[in-house]
Amino acid sequence: MKNxxxxxxxxxxxxxxxxxxIIARVNQAIDWAVAGGMHVVYIQNHNLSAGTRTFKPGTHGAELVPEMKIASDHIFTKTKSNALTRRPLKKSVKEFANTI
Incomplete structure (x- = not known):
């Protein structure tokens, strides 16, 4: 499943x-993807709004949950609701497509 x-x-x-x-099921899905040769990509939300209390960059709350398996270094942050607006993610998607 390289594509x-x-x-x-x-x-x-x-x-x-x-x-x-749900974390056990998420980790099962990650194991399944890795076993199938799939890329695993993680998206983190960073809230840059003034006075925010959640998803503040550099805080414990913004970190990926510690029980989740991290199977790649493809970790991207988003500051808007749509992760595909981030250039680094768009670039990686294109790079993944070129490996097919």
Whole structure:
């Protein structure tokens, strides 16, 4: 599945209090993707708004949850609701497509 990727979005300390209910399934999906030769991409939300209390860059809340398996260094941040607006992610998607 070289032309496929698993994208994990916003699984960060501030996103939910109940992520422990799903983390085992997320990790299973990551293992499945790696075993299938897929790229694994992680997206983090960074809230740059003045006075923000969540997803503040450099805080524990903005970090990916510690129980999640990190299978690649393809970790991208977004500051808007659409991760595809970020140039580094667009560039990586194009690079992945060229490896097919």
């Amino acid at each position: 496929s990727a698993l994208v994990v979005i916003d699984l960060q300390n501030d996103i939910t209090k109940n992520y422990m209910e």
